[in-house]
Amino acid sequence: MVKIPKSHPRYWSLYYREKIIEGMEKGMTAKAGLIAHGRGEAFDYLIGEKTIEPAERAIRAAVAKFLLAEWPVISVNGNVAALVPKETIELAKALNAKLEINLFYRTEERVRAIERELRKYDPNIEILGINPTKRIPGLEHERGKVDENGIWRADVVLVPLEDGDRTEALVKMGKFVVTVDLNPLSRSARMADITIVDNIVRAYPRMVELAKEMRNLPREKLRKIVESYDNGKTLSDVLLHIRNRLTELAEEGIWRRKEL
Ligand code: ATP
Numbered sequence: 639m640v641k642i643p644k645s646h647p648r649y650w651s652l653y654y655r656e657k658i659i660e661g662m663e664k665g666m667t668a669k670a671g672l673i674a675h676g677r678g679e680a681f682d683y684l685i686g687e688k689t690i691e692p693a694e695r696a697i698r699a700a701v702a703k704f705l706l707a708e709w710p711v712i713s714v715n716g717n718v719a720a721l722v723p724k725e726t727i728e729l730a731k732a733l734n735a736k737l738e739i740n741l742f743y744r745t746e747e748r749v750r751a752i753e754r755e756l757r758k759y760d761p762n763i764e765i766l767g768i769n770p771t772k773r774i775p776g777l778e779h780e781r782g783k784v785d786e787n788g789i790w791r792a793d794v795v796l797v798p799l800e801d802g803d804r805t806e807a808l809v810k811m812g813k814f815v816v817t818v819d820l821n822p823l824s825r826s827a828r829m830a831d832i833t834i835v836d837n838i839v840r841a842y843p844r845m846v847e848l849a850k851e852m853r854n855l856p857r858e859k860l861r862k863i864v865e866s867y868d869n870g871k872t873l874s875d876v877l878l879h880i881r882n883r884l885t886e887l888a889e890e891g892i893w894r895r896k897e898l
C-alpha cells in the first residue's frame with residue numbers, strides 16, 4: 639500500500655482509495671467497483687463527509703428492524719470487503735445476522751478472495767454464498783445467484799453499495815431491504831425500505847455501536863422505532879441537507895478556503 643502522509647489534508651479519503659485498490663489487487667474488488675467508489679466519494683463531498691441526521695435516523699431504524707428479524711442476512715461484495723471487513727463481521731455478530739458473499743460480477747476467484755479476507759478477522763465465522771443454489775427471479779443467471787440458507791430465506795437483508803436492479807428485485811421478492819448508499823438519487827437508494835445515505839466506513843461502526851446499545855430494548859420499543867420511520871422523508875431530508883449546505887457554501891464563498 640502506498641504510504642500517505644498523515645498530514646495530507648485528505649488523508650482518510652486517500653486511505654480508503656488505497657484500500658479499494660488493495661481490494662482489487664487481492665482479487666476481491668471488480669474494476670467497476672473502482673468507478674462506484676469514485677461516485678460515492680463525489681456524493682460524500684456534497685454531504686460533507688460526516689454522518690448527517692437523516693442517516694443516523696435510518697441507521698437506528700435499520701438496527702431495530704434487524705434486531706426484530708427472524709432470518710437477517712448481511713450481504714458482502716468486493717468494495718465492502720475492501721473497506722470494512724472487520725466491521726462487517728462485528729456487525730453480523732452484534733445483529734445476530736448471517737453473512738453472505740453476493741456479487742454483481744460473480745467469479746469463483748473473487749468469492750474465494752473475499753472469503754479469505756473475512757476469515758482473517760474470524761477463521762470460524764459462517765460464510766454463505768460460496769455455493770449458491772437459488773436465483774432471484776428477474777435477474778440473469780450470474781447476477782441472480784443467492785444462497786438457499788441466506789438471502790433466499792431472509793426476511794430482512796442489508797445490501798450495501800448495491801446495484802439498483804438487484805435492490806429492486808429483492809424488494810419484489812418481498813424482502814425488507816436496507817441499503818447503505820452515498821448517492822440519494824441512485825435506484826438502490828430510491829427502491830430500498832431503509833436507505834442509509836452515509837459512507838459505509840462511518841455507517842458500519844455506528845451500526846455496531848447502536849446494535850450493542852439497542853439489543854436489550856423491549857421488542858415493542860424496537861417495533862415503534864421501525865413503524866415511525868419514513869424512508870421517503872429521509873431521502874427528502876438528505877436532498878434538502880445537500881441543497882442547504884451548497885447554498886451556505888455559495889454564500890460564504892469557498893475560494894481558497896481550507897476546510898469545508
Ligand atoms: P444504481 O444502480 O443504484 O442506480 P449506480 O449504478 O450508480 O446506482 P452501483 O455501482 O450500481 O451504482 O452501486 C454502487 C453505489 O454505491 C453507488 O450509488 C455509489 O454512490 C455507492 N457507494 C460507493 N462507495 C460507497 C461508500 N464507501 N459508502 C457508501 N456508498 C458508496
Ligand code: MG
Nearest residue numbers: 800801802803
Ligand atoms: Mg447500478
